[in-house]
Amino acid sequence: MFQAILIDKIEILKYYKTIAVTTHKGIQGHALLIGGSFGKIGAMCLSSKGALKAGCGLVTAYVPRCGYEIVQVAIPEVMVLTDEKKKCISDIHFEMQPNAIGIGPGIGQEEKTQLAVCNFIKDNYFPLVIDADALNILSQNPSVLKYLKPKTILTPHPKELERLIGKWNSEEEKFEKTISFSKKYKVIVVMKGAPTHIIDGATIYKNTTGNPALATAGSGDVLTGIITSLLAQSYEPIEAAKLGVYLHGLTADIAVSQTGFQSFIASDIIAYLGKAFLSLK
Numbered sequence: 001m002f003q004a005i006l007i008d009k010i011e012i013l014k015y016y017k018t019i020a021v022t023t024h025k026g027i028q029g030h031a032l033l034i035g036g037s038f039g040k041i042g043a044m045c046l047s048s049k050g051a052l053k054a055g056c057g058l059v060t061a062y063v064p065r066c067g068y069e070i071v072q073v074a075i076p077e078v079m080v081l082t083d084e085k086k087k088c089i090s091d092i093h094f095e096m097q098p099n100a101i102g103i104g105p106g107i108g109q110e111e112k113t114q115l116a117v118c119n120f121i122k123d124n125y126f127p128l129v130i131d132a133d134a135l136n137i138l139s140q141n142p143s144v145l146k147y148l149k150p151k152t153i154l155t156p157h158p159k160e161l162e163r164l165i166g167k168w169n170s171e172e173e174k175f176e177k178t179i180s181f182s183k184k185y186k187v188i189v190v191m192k193g194a195p196t197h198i199i200d201g202a203t204i205y206k207n208t209t210g211n212p213a214l215a216t217a218g219s220g221d222v223l224t225g226i227i228t229s230l231l232a233q234s235y236e237p238i239e240a241a242k243l244g245v246y247l248h249g250l251t252a253d254i255a256v257s258q259t260g261f262q263s264f265i266a267s268d269i270i271a272y273l274g275k276a277f278l279s280l281k
Helices: 041-053 065-074 111-123 132-140 142-147 158-165 171-185 219-232 237-259 266-271 273-278
Strands: 005-007 030-034 058-063 079-082 100-103 128-130 188-191 197-200 203-207
Touching (some): 005 237, 030 219, 041 065, 041 219, 041 266, 041 273, 065 079, 100 219, 111 132, 111 142, 128 132, 128 219, 132 142, 132 158, 158 171, 171 197, 197 237, 203 237, 219 237, 219 266, 237 266, 237 273, 266 273
Parallel strands (some): 005 203, 030 058, 030 100, 100 128
Antiparallel strands (some): 197 203
């Protein structure tokens, strides 16, 4: 089996950056989260709030028009841009200059959305995290993969990974195929699971935090927000992926003695992020 580098506190502290006492929101990074569709705006609320709680100075959510009031009311700290369509993302355009972008939470797979995501990826030059249905859109439009900027971060759960790389018959074959995919497209693959592994070309990292409490709706949306936030704060892509996965898992380790496995929900990841950060001091 392949050798993996452990993502533990020793590894994280090699590049973890404390916040300067003279900082302000304008230099703490601006993250843009793109996603949501009718009935799935909650995914964007989780992702956007996760980005804020991970230390980003500014966060903007790009959602269909039906999500405008939901996000504004649910998270008043987040700015909102809206698509021209009411129920889905149809044409991604913005004038702002974010430091990093996360795309996919709750975005759905409408035909207009698929075209919008593909066009966005072809033109994008910002550091990028791709999750959820944006990954499924990629797997249905494989010709777009060649347009991914090097070190783009993909965060698939097992089924999304299978759609991208094909079926596997063993754990070893899964890793072989993922490594090959990572090398071919020069991307970082966060293989969500128990435990989560991160593939960066031929290098494999194995996370040491997390427990079954994370097997809950919206958990991945929060992770997308956290990693995008860290990218926007000028972490290198592999550092953002490792630190994001580590903190995400650590919240569940800290919380589970109070919440139990069953009653831990994605919002609790956000609620316990502060304690996770404090544990790094």
